[in-house]
Amino acid sequence: MKIIHALKSVLLFAMLSVMASQFALAKTSDPLPSWNDGPTKTAILQFMDKVTDEHSDQYVPLDERVATFDNDGTLWSEKPMYFQILFAFDRVKALAPSHPEWKTTKPFSLVLNNELDKLTGEDALKIVAATHTGMTSDEFDKQVKEWIATAKHPLTGKPYTDMVFQPMLELLNYFRSNGFKTYIVSGGGNAFMRAWVTPVYNIPPEQVIGTRLSAEMREVDGKMQMWRLPEVSVNNDKEVKPVEIYQAIGRRPVAAFGNSDGDLAMLQWTMSGDGARLAMYVHHTDDKREWKYDRFSSVGKLDKGLDEAQSKGWLIADMKNDWKQIYPSDK
Amino acid sequence: MKIIHALKSVLLFAMLSVMASQFALAKTSDPLPSWNDGPTKTAILQFMDKVTDEHSDQYVPLDERVATFDNDGTLWSEKPMYFQILFAFDRVKALAPSHPEWKTTKPFSLVLNNELDKLTGEDALKIVAATHTGMTSDEFDKQVKEWIATAKHPLTGKPYTDMVFQPMLELLNYFRSNGFKTYIVSGGGNAFMRAWVTPVYNIPPEQVIGTRLSAEMREVDGKMQMWRLPEVSVNNDKEVKPVEIYQAIGRRPVAAFGNSDGDLAMLQWTMSGDGARLAMYVHHTDDKREWKYDRFSSVGKLDKGLDEAQSKGWLIADMKNDWKQIYPSDK
Numbered sequence: 290m291k292i293i294h295a296l297k298s299v300l301l302f303a304m305l306s307v308m309a310s311q312f313a314l315a316k317t318s319d320p321l322p323s324w325n326d327g328p329t330k331t332a333i334l335q336f337m338d339k340v341t342d343e344h345s346d347q348y349v350p351l352d353e354r355v356a357t358f359d360n361d362g363t364l365w366s367e368k369p370m371y372f373q374i375l376f377a378f379d380r381v382k383a384l385a386p387s388h389p390e391w392k393t394t395k396p397f398s399l400v401l402n403n404e405l406d407k408l409t410g411e412d413a414l415k416i417v418a419a420t421h422t423g424m425t426s427d428e429f430d431k432q433v434k435e436w437i438a439t440a441k442h443p444l445t446g447k448p449y450t451d452m453v454f455q456p457m458l459e460l461l462n463y464f465r466s467n468g469f470k471t472y473i474v475s476g477g478g479n480a481f482m483r484a485w486v487t488p489v490y491n492i493p494p495e496q497v498i499g500t501r502l503s504a505e506m507r508e509v510d511g512k513m514q515m516w517r518l519p520e521v522s523v524n525n526d527k528e529v530k531p532v533e534i535y536q537a538i539g540r541r542p543v544a545a546f547g548n549s550d551g552d553l554a555m556l557q558w559t560m561s562g563d564g565a566r567l568a569m570y571v572h573h574t575d576d577k578r579e580w581k582y583d584r585f586s587s588v589g590k591l592d593k594g595l596d597e598a599q600s601k602g603w604l605i606a607d608m609k610n611d612w613k614q615i616y617p618s619d620k
Numbered sequence: 621m622k623i624i625h626a627l628k629s630v631l632l633f634a635m636l637s638v639m640a641s642q643f644a645l646a647k648t649s650d651p652l653p654s655w656n657d658g659p660t661k662t663a664i665l666q667f668m669d670k671v672t673d674e675h676s677d678q679y680v681p682l683d684e685r686v687a688t689f690d691n692d693g694t695l696w697s698e699k700p701m702y703f704q705i706l707f708a709f710d711r712v713k714a715l716a717p718s719h720p721e722w723k724t725t726k727p728f729s730l731v732l733n734n735e736l737d738k739l740t741g742e743d744a745l746k747i748v749a750a751t752h753t754g755m756t757s758d759e760f761d762k763q764v765k766e767w768i769a770t771a772k773h774p775l776t777g778k779p780y781t782d783m784v785f786q787p788m789l790e791l792l793n794y795f796r797s798n799g800f801k802t803y804i805v806s807g808g809g810n811a812f813m814r815a816w817v818t819p820v821y822n823i824p825p826e827q828v829i830g831t832r833l834s835a836e837m838r839e840v841d842g843k844m845q846m847w848r849l850p851e852v853s854v855n856n857d858k859e860v861k862p863v864e865i866y867q868a869i870g871r872r873p874v875a876a877f878g879n880s881d882g883d884l885a886m887l888q889w890t891m892s893g894d895g896a897r898l899a900m901y902v903h904h905t906d907d908k909r910e911w912k913y914d915r916f917s918s919v920g921k922l923d924k925g926l927d928e929a930q931s932k933g934w935l936i937a938d939m940k941n942d943w944k945q946i947y948p949s950d951k
């Protein structure tokens with residue numbers, strides 16, 4: 290045993306030396322290669338230097354390093370509508386053969402006839418209920434996984450998981466490599482997101498805070514299963530986002546990222562903490578490589594939030610100018 | 621750089637060798653020294669061997685290793701009543717000087733005059749509301765931390781954190797050292813527990829799933845704060861426990877530990893999963909070193925659960941016979 294202990298000490302020292310070299314390397318190589326040089330990128334790098342420097346008065350201890358990221362419009366695209374709604378439409382089409390009555394029953398007939406512009410908000414809820422509930426948690430998880438592996442976006446023809454933002458993937462990695470625990474905090478359904486985010490964002494299911502549909506334990510074929518129910522128990526948007534972060538992880542984030550007024554409360558709560566904080570809006574300004582919208586958009590409306598970010602000096606990532614590349618498959 | 625890479629490979633191999641030696645060591649030393657040898661301990665060790673053996677058909681991949689632990693009566697004592705209620709009583713006494721009307725106002729007067737047997741369930745809720753809400757999250761956190769650092773249990777005179785179960789601390793460590801993520805899933809308040817569990821159980825705040833009191837974001841002195849509200853939004857007991865596990869972490873536990881009928885649904889859901897599963901009840905059988913109670917207790921009632929555990933062969937840790945030591949300070 291003594292030999293092992295001695296060997297351990299030597300190895301520990303050597304490993305620390307290597308880690309120190311890698312750290313020095315990390316400092317000199319670019320952790321955000323898809324970001325153009327400019328004030329946004331510089332501010333992110335400077336923030337990280339401060340909070341990870343033990344000699345800085347803005348140092349943040351490891352166990353306080355929490356960063357929260359909205360999903361739709363922040364980590365992946367959200368046009369022409371939230372991708373989860375497109376999943377629901379695809380499910381209506383897939384289920385239609387076993388629901389012949391849907392051909393003539395609204396709102397399903399509207400989806401089957403591609404009259405999507407006639408759908409109301411209430412219709413959307415009915416469609417979500419019919420496609421997201423009335424099944425076990427395992428069945429739903431399987432359906433989402435099959436869809437995400439095969440479905441294509443109606444306008445770009447890309448798989449949905451190719452429509453995540455390369456600069457944000459780099460940002461997630463950069464935060465994690467500096468000891469941050471990265472969370473998704475989204476209006477999207479928690480079970481919908483958990484079915485695919487882990488391989489795409491490297492975020493485990495338990496670090497996803499989303500909208501909750503109710504569920505109950507039920508005996509199915511002699512086994513206890515989680516049964517999904519047609520009722521929204523937590524609508525994780527606007528002022529609910531900081532509350533759900535508090536209820537789920539018990540701490541105020543040190544950094545928060547969003548793209549809409551639905552994220553404003555999360556960013557406000559984050560920035561009200563002591564010490565160094567970072568808030569950033571992704572601003573959709575690129576109608577060539579992605580979409581261009583803010584104040585008057587049908588989804589991801591950024592109006593009050595844009596004013597507050599500008600007046601308070603929060604970061605605004607201008608997709609057109611700050612991002613060298615949008616999607617991972619772009620050159 | 622080449623030298624560093626070569627050095628890294630050598631070190632990685634050497635580290636793996638040391639880790640393998642340590643693993644062999646772990647296999648031969650006793651990870652549960654406070655547990656008497658016997659069928660319960662043997663079953664726990666055998667379960668762990670199976671789920672961590674890559675060649676076993678019951679192998680559980682690392683990212684599925686989730687274990688959930690009730691707190692009151694499972695990780696620490698709960699007599700004469702839940703310690704969180706004793707915290708609330710202590711807070712009533714501490715706040716009494718600034719509430720002179722409490723001397724003559726029920727239910728506060730009952731607490732101040734030590735007429736606790738006259739308190740109803742509704743009274744308890746009023747006392748929790750008066751002591752747990754109407755303040756910011758930071759203020760509440762500070763109050764709990766101060767209390768847990770100084771308060772003494774009314775019967776044993778011990779600090780409350782000395783009344784955690786040494787065998788369960790070993791079990792938590794044993795599960796973690798085998799790659800399990802350990803969660804508390806308790807009827808206790810999530811914010812109350814998060815104020816002290818990390819140094820005591822080595823469980824971070826985000827791995828605590830508890831009862832939720834409502835909260836809202838409020839501007840206080842120009843900053844956004846989380847304000848605690850007098851309303852229970854999730855009562856994390858019985859059938860709610862598995863639902864909250866699903867909503868919070870999105871997966872079924874592989875192992876679950878409880879001590880009462882309030883944990884039965886969590887254990888049932890855990891055991892309904894495929895492959896190797898472990899469910900264990902802590903059975904309070906030791907009236908000398910702790911307390912002895914089950915079917916007819918005022919707290920921690922274990923009645924239906926005891927029958928189901930016995931009929932299905934779940935583990936039952938008999939405190940008197942299975943545990944060499946109860947509290948960390950015991951000899």
